Amino acid sequence: MALRKCIYWNKVCPTCRVLLVSLNGPQITIHGKVKNARSGLQSYSTQANENNPSCETGYTVSKEDFKWVKRLLPPSKIPDPPKHAEYPTPSGWSPPLDPPPDLPYFVRRNKYHEFSVTVETKVGGGAFTHITKIEGDIWALNKDLARFLEPELKYDLATTVHEVNQRITVKGKFQDQVVKFLLLQGF
Amino acid sequence: MFQIKLLPRLKVLHSFVRHQHNLTSVKSSLPNNLVLLGKAKDQLNVDHDTTDEVLPPDDNVPVIRKCVGTYSLCKQPAKVWVDSFANTEMVYETAAELNPDIFSTHPRIDVLHDVVKWQKVYREVDYRWARTRAEMGRGRKKPWPQKGTGRVRQGSTVPPFWKKGGIAHGPRGPKSLYYNMSAEQLIKALAIALTIKRVQSDLLIVKDIDVPMPNDVVATQEPLHDNALTLKSSLEEILKARSIDRNSILFVHGTDAPENLNLAVIDKRGWNTMPLVGLNVLSILKHDKLVLHLDILDELEEKLIWNMTRYPWLEMPHNFYKDMPINRDNLEKSLDNM
Numbered sequence: 001m002a003l004r005k006c007i008y009w010n011k012v013c014p015t016c017r018v019l020l021v022s023l024n025g026p027q028i029t030i031h032g033k034v035k036n037a038r039s040g041l042q043s044y045s046t047q048a049n050e051n052n053p054s055c056e057t058g059y060t061v062s063k064e065d066f067k068w069v070k071r072l073l074p075p076s077k078i079p080d081p082p083k084h085a086e087y088p089t090p091s092g093w094s095p096p097l098d099p100p101p102d103l104p105y106f107v108r109r110n111k112y113h114e115f116s117v118t119v120e121t122k123v124g125g126g127a128f129t130h131i132t133k134i135e136g137d138i139w140a141l142n143k144d145l146a147r148f149l150e151p152e153l154k155y156d157l158a159t160t161v162h163e164v165n166q167r168i169t170v171k172g173k174f175q176d177q178v179v180k181f182l183l184l185q186g187f
Numbered sequence: 188m189f190q191i192k193l194l195p196r197l198k199v200l201h202s203f204v205r206h207q208h209n210l211t212s213v214k215s216s217l218p219n220n221l222v223l224l225g226k227a228k229d230q231l232n233v234d235h236d237t238t239d240e241v242l243p244p245d246d247n248v249p250v251i252r253k254c255v256g257t258y259s260l261c262k263q264p265a266k267v268w269v270d271s272f273a274n275t276e277m278v279y280e281t282a283a284e285l286n287p288d289i290f291s292t293h294p295r296i297d298v299l300h301d302v303v304k305w306q307k308v309y310r311e312v313d314y315r316w317a318r319t320r321a322e323m324g325r326g327r328k329k330p331w332p333q334k335g336t337g338r339v340r341q342g343s344t345v346p347p348f349w350k351k352g353g354i355a356h357g358p359r360g361p362k363s364l365y366y367n368m369s370a371e372q373l374i375k376a377l378a379i380a381l382t383i384k385r386v387q388s389d390l391l392i393v394k395d396i397d398v399p400m401p402n403d404v405v406a407t408q409e410p411l412h413d414n415a416l417t418l419k420s421s422l423e424e425i426l427k428a429r430s431i432d433r434n435s436i437l438f439v440h441g442t443d444a445p446e447n448l449n450l451a452v453i454d455k456r457g458w459n460t461m462p463l464v465g466l467n468v469l470s471i472l473k474h475d476k477l478v479l480h481l482d483i484l485d486e487l488e489e490k491l492i493w494n495m496t497r498y499p500w501l502e503m504p505h506n507f508y509k510d511m512p513i514n515r516d517n518l519e520k521s522l523d524n525m
Contacts, residue, residue, distance in 0.1 A: 076508035077496050096260060106261035111496050135261055135293065166293050 078111050088183075097186035105136035107187040115187070117178050129170040129178060138163055148181045149174060241388075244268055244282035251394075252283040255485050256492030262287035265385060269481060271394040272448075276428050283392050283481060286488045288495070289378045290385045299383075299468065302376035305368040306469040313364055317357030320345040373468075374494045380471040389476045391429070396438060396480040397445035398422045418451035422458075434475035435459075439466055441483045463487060486512075 087094035093113070100106060110116045116132040134141060138161055145168070146157045158171035170178070244266045254264045264284035270277055285291075320326065326345030333340050347355040384390040398418050426432040435457035438448060442462065452458045461470065463483045471477055479487075493512045501508075 070509075073507060073509045075510055076498060076501055077493060077510055078498060098260060100260045106259070108259055108261075135259065165295060165297065 078113075081113050094183060101186040103136075103140070103185065105134060105138060105141040107131070107141070107182050107185075108133040108135060109187075115179050115182050117175050117182075119173050119175050121173075126171075127173045129172065129174045131168040131170070131178060132166065134166045134168065138166060138168065142168055144185075145170070145178070145181060148184075149177055152177075241268070241279070244279070248280075248282045250284055251281045252481060252484065254284045254286040255488040256286055256288070257496075258286050258288040262291065265290045267385065267390065267392050269392050269394050270429070272397065272422075272425055273395040273399055275425055283484065285385070285392075285484070286492065289488060289491050290381055290390075292375075292378045292382045294379055294383055294386075295375065298372060298375050299379050299472075302368060302373055302468050303472065305366070306467065309365045309368075311364045313358065313362040315358035316360050317354040319355070319357070320347060320353030323353050370494065371499065374491060376468045377466070377471075378491060380468045381477075384471060384477045391431075391476060391478045392481055392484070393478055394481045396440055396448060396478070398425065398447040398451050400447060415450045415453050418447050419455060422448070422451040431476050435473070436476045436478055437461060437470055437474035438478045438480075439463060439483065440480045441486070 081093075081095065095113075096109060107115065110133060116130075118130050118132075120128045120130060122128075131145075142159055142161050146159060149157050149170075160169040161167075162169070248266075250266070251269060258264070265287050266282045266284055268277075268279055269281045269283045320343075323345040326343040328344075330341050330344050331338060345352050347353055381390070398421055400414075401417065401421055423432055426436070436459070438445075438452070438458070438460040440448070440460060440462060444462070445460075449460055452460055457474075459470075459474070463486060466487070489512045493510075
């Protein structure tokens, strides 16, 4: 049985260089690379545990060194942004004003400390800019936003205010302008 | 062709959270929790009968509990009275602060509806089943000859367009209605449900949730039913003093189950107890009133805020993170021991 198996391995993977040391015993010892060989051929592992300290692959328990493992554990939460010397940072990010600006509305940051302003593109070439996480008087925000954006445009701004879901949709791609406006307002 | 019906602006909604204290001028026919703003406030300037109304705690009331976790810059912690079941009458002495991101969020009814629908549907199985034309058990015979009868030619009596024929594209067999709802949506909905309970003054924060055994009654070991009856009557008294004895109530407690409360509730329909881990949207909405133990608020807020700010790819959280809120004390201990 052992012989047949070996012949089989020799035939299937000739690049493996399987060297057979003993053909008589039930165990097959194999030297060299065995990565192309399938299961049933590894005979190195002896189960390591505390009761068997003579095992070559045993281990020692070190409670002091666990601090290095602790350091490698990843955080599960998005960390708070560090304090920078000056704002805006080179990436253009700046924190919200604390205390918040005295306005009837407020726009929150999302969990990544950014504004939830997204652009939805349509197949025909149309695009919509969605602003979410709005709190307070959404109609006042809509008015101020239009007042900020309209001087650069040659047409009236088309916006939709969804008050129940606290969302404003602007027709067109205005992500950068809207974020600029919100930063200027101090959110 | 169509006449577009213009919906009125929902002015009542837009400051749902910020102006909840403007309850002074509400027309008596309107519900008490409806907030009127702007023109509506002037037009309906009818004095509301405020004799029975319990005003929210002001700044002078000592706060025995601070809220846990971060919250929006524009919000203030929501203050509520702290009750105790140790007293039969309600005593307005101390207040507790609640995290406004959980207890005064915007009421997104669509999110709430999604989650309630999911909770009702995901455990159901659709057993509807209709026979196709192959399963009718007949139709092998040609109903009439091909020619000579003057009728349309037909080869079988079971096509779907025949009366008593098979059903095409009908419901087929048992089908699981299970689907997954995102954790983000569930957390949002839980915060909304808690907000609604608080705003409608259906939320009760209780310091001692366990029902005290009356002094003149000696607690008996056997039979258990005698204790339950005594405790039930004393709980009824407690709730009657708060005028909520006729409502359905959900009592939410921590890991240490209040034994007397569980006994008192055992025989009463509509009164239910639940540990914090079981708190869910459908149960909150099914009960009229929600009673939360003061000690579970920390855990509740920490877990919810952690879920709101955690990495979204942690679909199955485990303990190999630095800052897990779940059994964090145990984790610290186990890490120190290692």
